[in-house]
Amino acid sequence: MQGNSDRCAPPLVLVADDSAAVRAVLRGGLETAGYGVIEARTGQEAIDQAGSNDVSVILLDVEMPVLDGHRTLAALKANPSTRDVPVVFLSDRGAGEDLVQALREGAHDYLRTPPEPAELVARVGAANRMKQLQDELRRRAVELEQVSRTDHLTRLPNRRHVEERLRAVLASALRHGHPAAVLVVDVDHFKSVNDQRGHAAGDQVLVQIASTLAAAVRAEDILGRWGGEEFIVVAAHTTRGAAAVLAERLRSAVETLTPVTVSVGGACTAEVGLRVVDVADANLYAAKTAGRNCVVVEGAR
Secondary structure, eight states: OOSOOOTTSOOEEEEEOSOHHHHHHHHHHHHHTTOEEEEESSHHHHHHHHHHSOOSEEEEETTOSSSOHHHHHHHHHHSTTTTTSOEEEEESSOSOHHHHHHHHTTOOEEEESSOOHHHHHHHHHHHHHHHHHHHHHHHHHHHHHHHHTBOTTTOSBOHHHHHHHHHHHHHHHHHHTOOEEEEEEEETTHHHHHHHHOHHHHHHHHHHHHHHHHHHSOTTOEEEEEETTEEEEEEETOOHHHHHHHHHHHHHHHHHHSSSOEEEEEEEHHHHGGGHHHHHHHHHHHHHHTTSSOEEEOOOO
16 A cells, blocks of 8 residues: 555545535535545545555445445455555435444444534544554554564474474475475574573574574575574475575574584475474484584485
């Protein structure tokens, strides 16, 4: 959606009425009260204008020709980009059955035309406040969802988020027959970092490793914190050979750029199917047993 994206811009009201005189009266009252106004002469114009502008409130005439207010309202409510914009119905007949039906269909309020200036501003103001509240609640919901999926220390996706993405990648790999790989990355001797330098230093090491891994993975890879000092990479469309190359790149980057090393275990669905995480874990253990700071990416065990 385009248009009123400037947070300092006045709220934008769409006035949809086939009467130029009514539109002029409404525009004058609204602009005097500090609102921005755009106009539509038909229901289809209203739908188009609402879809291409960041509209806060829609004033909609019930009795427009061709596409009347009810059908226009239905189209607005069916479109995800406009369904939450409050609609105030306009009528010169007061609160009759038409308007009662409109309220049942999702209209926010109604206004008799020609309106008293104070009533116009009051009803549009109430609708605009509701829109602002809805937008704020939606923004907070998005923020909370993001927080619930993000590791608070490293700012990487957390285990919950990675597990959901992993299921989707594995389902796609199984359905379409393409390989996918999983790499489990574990910090070597991390307990000694905490014991010798303190947990704050240990946290800083994890943040540094997260940043190093994020710079080393491919744009399409999913990197997250798996838990403790473990990280995980989910790589779609990746063979075992390509996974081994990626794993070595991660190991080398950490060795070069951080004060610690990592071990990496990996597996590919082409060899182990849906057991890919378990086999990657087993290969991580093999890498630890082999002396750490190394990579093991093998097939079924």
